[in-house]
Amino acid sequence: MNAYQTYFKDRSPFYSTFPIREQAPKGNDWDFKLSHIYTITLLNFNMNEEAFDKEEIRHHVQLCDTATHKVFYDKLEFIYVEIAKFDKTLEELETLYDKWLYALKNLYKLTQRARKSCAIRFSTVSLRKQRSPSLPRRK
Secondary structure, three states: OOOOOOOHHHHHHHHHHHHHHHOOOOOOOOOOOOOOEEEEEEEOOOOOOOOOOOOOOEEEEEEEOOOOOOEEEEEEEEEEEEHHHOOOOHHHOOOHHHHHHHHHHHHHHOOOOOOHHHHOOOOHHHHHHOOOOOOOOOO
16 A cells, blocks of 8 residues: 555646646637546545545545535546555455456556456456446446
8 A cells, every 4th residue: 555645635626627628629619518527546545535434435526516415517526446445355356346446456466367366357248237326327
């Protein structure tokens, strides 16, 4: 696990501005209609963010009205995955999501293909079946 990165929360919106700015064509003929921007961060440290549930690994952040808690702008989303919190063993993996987290967390160890790790299989068929319900499908 790496050390906590100072100002990472500030860096996230900063990084999201690049794809936003790239959508603007040169000249004056633009209606300002933007495509969705997803900032997905795979963290090898715990953010220790007060707004996050400490028990959860994945956090989905959007701009919302603080009084109504309704989404104000649905085209800018931040997804933080605190991989450092994932602590399942190879034998405890149940879902495709578990397998991905395990592989990402242990990638540095997986230089040789061990017999046990052969049980982790990733296929597009499985991925379609286990799509995360909280993430919208691309149109």
